[in-house]
Structures are given as structure tokens and as C-alpha cells.
Amino acid sequence: MCDTERIVDMKFDRKPIPVTDAVTKVMEYARFGGTEEVSINECENRILAEDITASHPIPPFHKSPYDGFALKAEDTKEAGSDNPVTFHVIEQVGAGHRASRPIESGEAVRIMTGAEIPEGADCVAMFEICQTQEENGKSYMTIKRQMEEGQNVIEKGSETSHGDVLVEKGTNINPGVKALLATFGYPTVKVGRRPVVGLFATGTELLDVDEKLQPGKIRNSNAYMIAAQIERAGGIVKYYGKLEDDFDTCYQAVTNAFAEVDMLITTGGVSVGDFDLMPEIYEKLEAQVLFNKIAMRPGSVTTVAEKDGKLLFGLSGNPSACYVGFELYTFPVIQRYSGVAKPYHRKIAAILGKDFPKPNPFTRFVRGYIHYEEGKVLVSPAGMDKSAVVTTLANTDALIMLPGGTRGFAAGNAVQAILLEDSTGQATFE
Amino acid sequence: MCDTERIVDMKFDRKPIPVTDAVTKVMEYARFGGTEEVSINECENRILAEDITASHPIPPFHKSPYDGFALKAEDTKEAGSDNPVTFHVIEQVGAGHRASRPIESGEAVRIMTGAEIPEGADCVAMFEICQTQEENGKSYMTIKRQMEEGQNVIEKGSETSHGDVLVEKGTNINPGVKALLATFGYPTVKVGRRPVVGLFATGTELLDVDEKLQPGKIRNSNAYMIAAQIERAGGIVKYYGKLEDDFDTCYQAVTNAFAEVDMLITTGGVSVGDFDLMPEIYEKLEAQVLFNKIAMRPGSVTTVAEKDGKLLFGLSGNPSACYVGFELYTFPVIQRYSGVAKPYHRKIAAILGKDFPKPNPFTRFVRGYIHYEEGKVLVSPAGMDKSAVVTTLANTDALIMLPGGTRGFAAGNAVQAILLEDSTGQATFE
Numbered sequence: 001m002c003d004t005e006r007i008v009d010m011k012f013d014r015k016p017i018p019v020t021d022a023v024t025k026v027m028e029y030a031r032f033g034g035t036e037e038v039s040i041n042e043c044e045n046r047i048l049a050e051d052i053t054a055s056h057p058i059p060p061f062h063k064s065p066y067d068g069f070a071l072k073a074e075d076t077k078e079a080g081s082d083n084p085v086t087f088h089v090i091e092q093v094g095a096g097h098r099a100s101r102p103i104e105s106g107e108a109v110r111i112m113t114g115a116e117i118p119e120g121a122d123c124v125a126m127f128e129i130c131q132t133q134e135e136n137g138k139s140y141m142t143i144k145r146q147m148e149e150g151q152n153v154i155e156k157g158s159e160t161s162h163g164d165v166l167v168e169k170g171t172n173i174n175p176g177v178k179a180l181l182a183t184f185g186y187p188t189v190k191v192g193r194r195p196v197v198g199l200f201a202t203g204t205e206l207l208d209v210d211e212k213l214q215p216g217k218i219r220n221s222n223a224y225m226i227a228a229q230i231e232r233a234g235g236i237v238k239y240y241g242k243l244e245d246d247f248d249t250c251y252q253a254v255t256n257a258f259a260e261v262d263m264l265i266t267t268g269g270v271s272v273g274d275f276d277l278m279p280e281i282y283e284k285l286e287a288q289v290l291f292n293k294i295a296m297r298p299g300s301v302t303t304v305a306e307k308d309g310k311l312l313f314g315l316s317g318n319p320s321a322c323y324v325g326f327e328l329y330t331f332p333v334i335q336r337y338s339g340v341a342k343p344y345h346r347k348i349a350a351i352l353g354k355d356f357p358k359p360n361p362f363t364r365f366v367r368g369y370i371h372y373e374e375g376k377v378l379v380s381p382a383g384m385d386k387s388a389v390v391t392t393l394a395n396t397d398a399l400i401m402l403p404g405g406t407r408g409f410a411a412g413n414a415v416q417a418i419l420l421e422d423s424t425g426q427a428t429f430e
Numbered sequence: 431m432c433d434t435e436r437i438v439d440m441k442f443d444r445k446p447i448p449v450t451d452a453v454t455k456v457m458e459y460a461r462f463g464g465t466e467e468v469s470i471n472e473c474e475n476r477i478l479a480e481d482i483t484a485s486h487p488i489p490p491f492h493k494s495p496y497d498g499f500a501l502k503a504e505d506t507k508e509a510g511s512d513n514p515v516t517f518h519v520i521e522q523v524g525a526g527h528r529a530s531r532p533i534e535s536g537e538a539v540r541i542m543t544g545a546e547i548p549e550g551a552d553c554v555a556m557f558e559i560c561q562t563q564e565e566n567g568k569s570y571m572t573i574k575r576q577m578e579e580g581q582n583v584i585e586k587g588s589e590t591s592h593g594d595v596l597v598e599k600g601t602n603i604n605p606g607v608k609a610l611l612a613t614f615g616y617p618t619v620k621v622g623r624r625p626v627v628g629l630f631a632t633g634t635e636l637l638d639v640d641e642k643l644q645p646g647k648i649r650n651s652n653a654y655m656i657a658a659q660i661e662r663a664g665g666i667v668k669y670y671g672k673l674e675d676d677f678d679t680c681y682q683a684v685t686n687a688f689a690e691v692d693m694l695i696t697t698g699g700v701s702v703g704d705f706d707l708m709p710e711i712y713e714k715l716e717a718q719v720l721f722n723k724i725a726m727r728p729g730s731v732t733t734v735a736e737k738d739g740k741l742l743f744g745l746s747g748n749p750s751a752c753y754v755g756f757e758l759y760t761f762p763v764i765q766r767y768s769g770v771a772k773p774y775h776r777k778i779a780a781i782l783g784k785d786f787p788k789p790n791p792f793t794r795f796v797r798g799y800i801h802y803e804e805g806k807v808l809v810s811p812a813g814m815d816k817s818a819v820v821t822t823l824a825n826t827d828a829l830i831m832l833p834g835g836t837r838g839f840a841a842g843n844a845v846q847a848i849l850l851e852d853s854t855g856q857a858t859f860e
Binding site: 213 | 470471474485486489490491523524525526527528543544545546596597601603604605606607608609610611612613614615616617633634635636639640641642643645646647648649650651652653654655656657658659661662747748749753778779780781802803804805806807822823824825826827844851852853854
């Protein structure tokens with residue numbers, strides 16, 4: 001038996017581990033990347049690294065929700081359609097301004113939406129139910145309805161009390177969170193750092209995107225796809241190009257890149273083929289291989305190694321396997337680094353929308369898309385699911401997780417779906 | 431009756447129109463913003479402005495999905511556990527390389543995953559089922575199983591034929607679409623231009639985010655929130671700051687800004703209050719007001735005007751109304767400008783997760799969040815739904831659309847939910 005064969009056989013010894021075990025092993029080395037301060041103008045989709053606490057009550061004062069007249073409700077207790085009650089309008093107050101003095105019985109203040117209720121007033125009569133008139137340079141207002149104390153008044157602190165934690169750290173900053181940051185005076189906000197994720201493609205067969213197709217070759221699509229997945233997960237892509245076939249050049253390139261990044265992804269080169277250099281690179285790097293075979297399809301050869309607390313993800317060169325491997329193992333590590341409190345993709349119980357008759361001895365992750373019907377959530381395969389089919393990925397927003405077994409699955413079966421474009425997440429993989 | 435009153439009364443004349451009519455009116459003026467060419471490295475979440483067509487079949491040649499030996503299946507027809515068949519291994523072919531000559535009967539080629547099947551071969555035996563040996567400097571391979579023609583061969587064009595439209599224009603570029611662009615050799619791609627959306631806040635009560643809280647005042651949160659919503663929708667924010675109260679200054683600022691942007695948003699100033707300048711600004715601009723009152727809550731005062739084919743969105747100053755008004759009326763206009771084929775938020779039939787007992791004469795949009803239970807999709811109110819409550823928005827990823835009527839709604843009721851963080855969209859509002 002020649003040397004190459006011995007290596008191949010050695011590689012055949014790989015022991016597949018269950019998906020959940022693989023995720024657990026990887027996440028043991030996932031770490032928080034620390035914080036940085038960013039301007040509120042650049043905080044979208046960053047992860048809060050501090051709780052947002054109400055630095056004042058909301059509203060900070062008794063506030064009018066409408067344009068109208070602030071008055072004492074008691075003054076209207078005799079009002080009726082036959083008995084108009086007239087008030088002296090002593091001043092008007094716009095939002096952002098305050099009344100100059102408390103009102104007395106029989107007085108009203110013309111008040112705008114969002115303005116502070118003058119002292120002494122306890123309700124607001126909307127313009128629509130009031131008649132106004134001027135007499136001798138004085139303004140009057142007449143009302144024919146009874147008002148209740150507190151009517152059309154938003155009480156100070158009724159929405160939020162001072163000191164309430166409104167959003168917890170670890171939360172994605174969406175437009176609503178950003179509004180809160182502005183409300184409570186955060187011109188800058190502490191967020192989790194985004195990891196720099198290094199990326200190499202491997203494969204002699206790979207042409208660059210601007211090269212003409214050549215016999216036996218295909219264009220490199222994985223690197224572009226993974227770059228987009230890294231961005232979607234919140235990482236910063238550092239693309240190092242294609243690894244050469246030569247071991248020493250390859251080893252050196254990986255070593256240099258690994259020093260510059262927070263984690264490193266390679267696509268391809270992890271199988272048992274003669275040209276799959278990654279296993280030997282891990283060995284020479286003295287990286288600890290956490291696993292090199294997973295009981296799943298596609299992506300069984302996905303390999304993750306660790307060195308000095310940093311992770312190296314050896315994703316398959318097969319586009320679908322690469323895609324799935326990233327979302328299962330790399331995504332939560334990026335999320336954890338960024339400080340996301342719930343770093344795993346949200347996994348839901350959905351209804352299978354189409355038959356998937358092919359049984360599989362291993363857990364299968366079928367690329368799918370979520371759709372809805374009358375209160376039900378369904379997930380259907382996005383297209384052909386041969387593991388090499390790149391075209392299916394365009395429609396994918398979920399992975400259908402089908403347990404291994406001897407039977408296929410039928411439309412209507414309960415299945416688990418992993419949501420890929422949902423920012424909710426969950427705290428555990430299961 | 432004084433002048434101000436007359437204006438107010440005139441404004442009271444506003445006729446509420448149904449939400450659907452309002453959307454239709456706005457979308458009559460929504461237009462596609464044209465295309466631009468971007469690098470594949472910067473195409474994430476842009477909108478395809480050209481179909482992606484397969485410029486070659488996929489795979490472009492008969493391909494091996496595994497490492498193994500390519501051979502003629504016919505040569506194995508006598509093979510069995512008692513009858514090993516031996517092949518002369520004439521060469522090895524890695525992915526990206528080609529065999530130097532067609533194989534003959536009795537010959538095999540060692541082949542790597544992704545490599546082209548040599549001419550003359552019609553199946554691939556995986557390494558795992560083959561024994562190899564060297565004799566007199568020649569390589570041999572022995573197999574004890576029968577192979578079938580086509581076994582472990584991915585046929586040329588089996589995934590995609592030359593000329594197939596794989597992704598239609600108007601689609602959001604996700605990681606899978608990006609992979610396709612790379613596969614078919616798009617170093618640049620034609621995408622829809624992103625609109626520049628101008629933004630003004632109005633309101634004397636508004637403090638900047640870095641100002642200390644003052645009596646009667648609140649910090650400006652709408653501008654920051656809307657900026658994040660514009661970004662989420664795919665627009666480019668151009669923030670002009672706070673409008674002054676003075677009409678002439680205000681009018682000039684709006685006129686100048688309007689000339690620089692593709693559409694303009696103002697928040698606040700559209701009500702019937704004395705300080706609500708927007709209606710008069712529209713008038714002086716000679717803009718056509720499409721509507722200034724909508725039969726909905728919150729956001730009934732949402733005003734949209736048009737001038738020279740450009741839209742001015744007068745959103746409410748109330749945070750929730752502002753948020754909802756943007757998502758219903760501005761979002762689809764931004765999407766249409768960017769070239770999205772399905773410019774409206776996806777609307778689904780969901781199950782109400784919690785009671786919402788308060789009846790409302792008008793259609794109500796309650797901020798909510800989507801959750802799932804055993805194949806069901808539920809939507810629950812995100813918190814208190816007083817129209818001024820900003821805190822609720824942080825948890826919002828959907829709007830619950832409750833029709834107007836005399837009764838409230840109970841958990842378990844079928845309701846419509848508008849998904850705010852879903853890139854699927856739909857072609858019509860209904």
C-alpha cells in the first residue's frame with residue numbers, strides 16, 4: 001500500500017459525531033469579543049453590550065395626546081347640550097413649552113399635542129368638541145360635554161418608570177431600539193465588536209468569477225456565498241483568496257492569516273481525497289481537531305479545529321454542505337463573539353409543505369423556505385436537494401431538519417425548521 | 431372666529447380614506463429609480479435589475495460527487511464477494527484537471543470529488559469499496575461489487591440547463607443568489623439604485639440626543655427611528671435635522687431639501703394644531719395632497735403629497751404613528767424605487783396570541799411579534815399599545831392589522847399580520 005493510500009485509510013477512521021455534540025464542542029470555544037462604542041448613527045443591527053435603562057420616566061411629564069384645551073374636569077360637571085360652560089382661555093402652550101402659571105377654576109389653556117399639561121388642569125378637551133370666541137381681546141372656549149379627571153392626559157411615567165430596564169444587552173438594535181437610545185440620550189452606545197472572519201477557498205478546479213469557463217473547471221462560488229453569510233451573521237469578511245495546492249505555501253498562508261483574524265474559514269480540502277490538505281495543516285499547526293466527521297447530510301466532512309482559543313472552520317467544498325456547515329457551526333460563534341444573547345438560529349416546529357420521500361440514515365438538513373397558510377407555518381424544500389445544487393440556495397430562508405431513519409417524510413408531517421433570516425434567535429441549539 | 435380657528439376648522443374637514451385606498455394613491459407615484467452596476471463584493475441585499483440566466487449547464491461536465499475510481503460499469507458485471515475484478519489505474523485526475531485520454535475496458539482512473547468523469551467511464555466506485563495495490567510500478571484497483579451505469583455520476587446539465595432563468599430581476603441578493611452570480615461569472619451585477627430619502631423632524635419640544643432633558647421637552651427619537659427604518663427598507667438616509675418653527679425658514683429648508691432627494695419624509699407637523707406647518711408648506715409648494723387623513727389608528731393624520739412626480743411623506747410626530755405610517759406608505763415606495771418585484775411587506779393569516787379587548791371603529795395596526803407553536807404561527811401585541819409608547823417598538827417585528835368594528839379580539843382569533851423583517855414581500859398590498 002502506497003503512502004497516499006495509508007493517509008486515505010487513516011482519514012477513513014473518522015468517527016461521525018451527532019450534530020448536537022458538534023455544536024456543543026464548537027461553542028465551548030466561542031467567546032465574547034468585547035465591546036466598542038459606536039455613534040447612534042451607525043448602530044443599526046449591532047448588538048447592545050449594555051442594558052438600556054430608562055434615565056427618566058416616560059412621559060417625563062403629564063402630557064396631552066391631542067390638540068385641545070386643558071382645564072379642570074370639575075368645572076364641566078354641569079355641562080350638557082343645553083348647558084354650555086364657558087372658560088377663559090388664558091394662554092396657549094405648544095409642545096416643548098410650559099404654561100406660565102397654574103390654571104384656576106373657570107380657566108383653560110389652549111394646548112398642543114405633546115405639550116405639558118399645565119398645573120391645576122386635569123383633563124384635555126379636544127378642539128373638535130369646543131367652540132371658541134373672542135371678546136374684548138380675550139379668548140373664550142365653550143364646551144357642552146362633561147369631562148372626566150385624567151381624560152386625554154398621558155400620565156407622567158405611565159409608559160415607563162425611571163430605572164426600568166427597557167432592552168437587555170445582547171439584543172439586536174432595530175429601529176425601535178434605536179428610538180429608545182435617542183429617547184434616553186445615548187449619542188453613542190456600547191455594542192459588541194464584530195469578529196473579523198478570515199476566508200480561504202481551496203480547489204484547483206476553481207476559476208475566479210471574471211475568468212472564462214474552462215474544461216473540467218468551475219467558478220469559485222463558495223467564497224462569495226460564505227462572504228455573504230458572514231455579513232448576514234454580523235461578521236467582517238477578510239478574504240484571502242484561493243489556497244495553492246502546494247502544502248508549504250498553503251500552510252504558510254493559513255498560519256499568516258490565522259494570526260490576523262478572530263476565526264478562520266476554509267472551504268474545501270477537508271475530505272479524504274489526495275488533494276485535501278486541510279487535515280495535515282491542522283496537524284502541523286498543532287491545532288486540536290474538535291471533530292472531522294458529523295452524522296449529518298450534507299456536510300458530513302465539516303471539520304472544526306481550535307488553536308490558542310481561536311477556531312478554524314474547515315467547511316466542505318460542496319456548496320450546499322458549505323452553506324449548511326456555516327449556518328450550524330460558524331453562525332453561532334459569530335453571534336456569540338458579537339455579544340448576541342441568543343446566538344442560535346431560531347428553530348421552530350413547522351409543517352412539511354411537500355413530500356420528501358427519500359429516507360436518510362443521518363440527520364438531513366434540507367434547504368427550504370417558510371410559507372404560511374391560515375394560521376399554519378409550513379416549510380418546503382427549496383428545490384432539488386442534491387448536495388451540489390447551488391441554484392436551490394437562492395430560495396432558501398430555512399433549513400428543514402429531518403431526523404435520520406428508515407422512512408421518508410410526507411407533506412403534513414411535523415418537522416423542525418431552522419430560520420436563517422430571523423433576528424430573534426434562541427439561547428440553546430436544541 | 432379668528433384666523434387660526436378658521437384654518438383649524440378647514441383642517442377638520444379632512445376626509446379619512448381607507449388604508450388600501452391610501453396605499454393605492456401613493457403607489458401611483460412610486461417609480462423605479464433605474465439601475466447601476468455594482469461589484470459582486472458589494473451586492474448583498476441589493477435588488478437584481480437583470481435576470482440571472484445560466485450561461486452554461488450545471489454541472490458544465492459529467493462530474494464525480496466523490497473521491498473514487500471512474501470506470502466502465504459493464505466491466506463489473508461479474509464482480510462479487512467471491513469474484514474480485516481488477517482494473518489498471520491509468521492515471522489520477524483531481525478536480526479542475528482532465529484525464530489525458532479516454533479509458534478502455536479494464537482500465538480505471540483515480541478521480542477526486544468534483545473532477546470531470548473521463549471519457550469512456552460511466553460510473554465512479556468510491557474509495558471505500560476499492561482495494562488498491564502497486565505491482566511493477568503500475569497501480570491496480572480491485573472491486574468486489576457490481577456498479578451501475580451512471581452510478582455516482584452527476585450528469586452534465588442535470589442541475590441546470592444552459593439558458594434557464596435561475597433568479598428573476600426584482601429579487602433580493604441573498605448568499606445563495608450571490609453564489610449564483612459567482613457561478614455564472616458576474617464580477618459585477620446590475621442592481622436597482624437605492625433612493626436617497628430626505629428626513630426632517632419637526633417640533634419645538636424636541637431636544638437633540640446629546641442634550642440634557644428640559645421641562646416640557648423630550649428628545650428627538652423619531653428621526654433616529656425612521657433613519658433605521660429607511661436603512662432597513664434599502665434607502666439611503668439624508669438627515670436634514672430639525673425644522674424651525676418659522677414658516678418661511680421652514681418652507682425654504684423643505685424646498686431646498688426636496689430638490690436634492692428622491693423622496694422626503696417629515697415627522698410631525700401634520701396635525702391640526704397651530705404649530706403644524708406642513709399643510710401650509712404643501713400648499714405653498716403647490717404639491718398635490720393625495721390624502722391627509724386615513725381611517726386607521728395610529729397614524730390617522732399621515733399625509734402624503736406629490737410634486738413633479740416626487741413624494742413627500744408627512745408622517746405623524748407620534749412615534750408609533752410615525753413607525754406605522756412609514757411601514758405602510760413609505761416602505762413600498764422605497765422598495766419599488768429599488769426595483770423590488772414584490773414591494774409590499776408580506777401579510778399572513780396568523781393566530782392572535784393574546785387578547786386585544788379594546789374595540790376600535792377604525793382599522794388598527796398593533797405592534798406585535800411573531801412566534802410559533804407546533805406548526806402554528808401566532809402574533810401577539812408587543813406591549814402596551816398606547817399610540818405614544820416608544821418602548822414597545824423594540825420588540826416589534828410585525829404589525830397586527832385589526833379591522834375596525836364594535837368588538838375586541840380574543841386570543842385564538844384569526845388575524846392578519848404584516849411581517850416587517852421578512853425579505854419575501856408580496857406583489858400587492860392586499
